[in-house]
Amino acid sequence: MYTYTGKMALITGASSGIGEAFAHALASRGMHLILVARTEARLHELAQELTHAYGVRAEVIPADLSQEYATSTIVHEVQSRGLVVDMLVNNAGFGSYGHFTDVDLQRHHTQVMVNVTSVVDLTRAFLPGMAARGDGAIINIASISAFASIPYMAVYPASKSFVLSFSETLAAEYRDEGVRVMALCPGEVKTNFTNVSGNPSAPGPSMTTDEVVAFALKNLERGRSFVIPGAFNNMMSIVWRLLPRRFFANAVMKSLKSNPPSSVRAETGRKEVSAVK
Numbered sequence: 001m002y003t004y005t006g007k008m009a010l011i012t013g014a015s016s017g018i019g020e021a022f023a024h025a026l027a028s029r030g031m032h033l034i035l036v037a038r039t040e041a042r043l044h045e046l047a048q049e050l051t052h053a054y055g056v057r058a059e060v061i062p063a064d065l066s067q068e069y070a071t072s073t074i075v076h077e078v079q080s081r082g083l084v085v086d087m088l089v090n091n092a093g094f095g096s097y098g099h100f101t102d103v104d105l106q107r108h109h110t111q112v113m114v115n116v117t118s119v120v121d122l123t124r125a126f127l128p129g130m131a132a133r134g135d136g137a138i139i140n141i142a143s144i145s146a147f148a149s150i151p152y153m154a155v156y157p158a159s160k161s162f163v164l165s166f167s168e169t170l171a172a173e174y175r176d177e178g179v180r181v182m183a184l185c186p187g188e189v190k191t192n193f194t195n196v197s198g199n200p201s202a203p204g205p206s207m208t209t210d211e212v213v214a215f216a217l218k219n220l221e222r223g224r225s226f227v228i229p230g231a232f233n234n235m236m237s238i239v240w241r242l243l244p245r246r247f248f249a250n251a252v253m254k255s256l257k258s259n260p261p262s263s264v265r266a267e268t269g270r271k272e273v274s275a276v277k
Contacts, residue, residue, distance in 0.1 A: 002137060002180065002221045005030035008057075010078070010085045010126070012065060012118065013092030015042040018141060018189065021209035022089050023050060023058075025217060032057040034083060036074060037092070038064045059083065065092050066110040071121035085126040087137040090119045090163075095156035108155050115159035119166065127170070127179065134178035137220060140167045144187040144233050148240045160185075164226060171225035183226040184216045187233035205232055 009026050013019040015037035023033055027050045035043045040062035047058035061077045063070045078085060093115045096103050119140055130136020145153070146160040167183035174181060188206035212229050219227040228234045 006032075007086035008032040008034060008084055009087035009089060010034040010036060010074075010122075011089040011091060012036045012122070015039045015046065018186070018209045018212060019089070019091040020046065021213040022091065022139075022216075024053075025210070025213045026087070027054040027056045027058070029217075030054075030056065031087070032059075034059045034061060034078065034085065036061050036063050036065075038062065065118040066113045068113075071118060071125060074122070075125045085129065086135065088122060088126050088139070090122060090138070090140045092118065093141060093159075095153055097152050099152065100154045111155050112159060115156070116162050119163055123166075123170070127174070130179045131174055131177040136179040138167075138170070138179065138181045139216060139220060140181070140183050142167065142183040142185045142226070144185050144228060144237055146183075146185055147237045168225045175223075180220055180223060182216070182220050182224055184212070185226060185228045185233075185237070186212050187228075187230055187236070205230065 004026060009022075009031050011019050011022050011026075011033065014023050014033075014035040019037070023035060023046060027033060033047075033050060033056060035047055035058060037043055040060065043060040043062060047060050050056060050058045059081065061074055063074050065071075094111060096107055096111060100108075123138060123140075127136070127138065130138075140163050142163040143157070143160040145157040146164040148157060150157045164183045164185065167181050170179075171181040186207065189212055190206050190208050207230055215229040216227065228237050
């Protein structure tokens with residue numbers, strides 16, 4: 001069993017969605033928190049809520065993970081405050097929906113910085129300390145889309161495939177050193193993700209953020225390297241893995257031809273999104 005009480009977790013994208021749900025779930029288990037997101041005012045509000053409700057310490061570090069030196073800023077703040085990261089939840093992320101060349105290049109770049117680069121950089125920063133102590137946990141939020149190729153979302157599934165592979169590899173490398181690494185691959189979650197990305201909702205039932213987080217923590221305690229919440233999502237992931245990747249991509253493309261993305265929808269500005277499907 002994994003022990004939470006008295007330890008400290010750093011959560012990115014903590015201001016809403018799955019990140020906020022992780023903050024409440026971990027605080028209720030006695031963990032102190034480091035809350036990271038772009039929206040500083042909301043982070044302070046959440047920190048007060050958590051401290052009042054659970055009596056835990058809640059630190060706030062505002063940061064934009066799309067920026068080149070965001071991770072360095074976070075690590076510096078953690079060290080200067082004398083904090084120790086026992087659990088890392090790489091949750092921040094977002095997606096775009098549109099023809100690849102219609103979506104602004106900077107948005108593609110920003111998506112890779114948040115979904116991939118920040119995950120690698122923060123893991124590299126805090127994993128050595130966990131291994132040295134012989135105890136630690138890392139939860140990387142991937143997606144059910146990590147198992148599929150999805151037209152009009154060229155970058156997002158690719159970024160989540162990276163997160164899944166990255167997590168499974170580290171889980172094998174560091175299991176004997178006492179560090180648990182797990183990729184969480186949710187499907188449709190009741191958050192603001194769809195509105196921000198502009199893509200149609202995924203098929204199947206949606207889950208609440210609390211359901212997803214409870215499932216994640218239960219399986220972290222079991223030592224799983226990746227998990228897919230929901231029976232429907234598990235079934236779909238198996239189907240996607242069995243079918244030729246080209247077959248699935250062509251089938252999705254055919255289904256979307258009646259409602260192709262417009263360049264206007266594809267270039268909507270990024271908002272703070274902590275939930276990723």
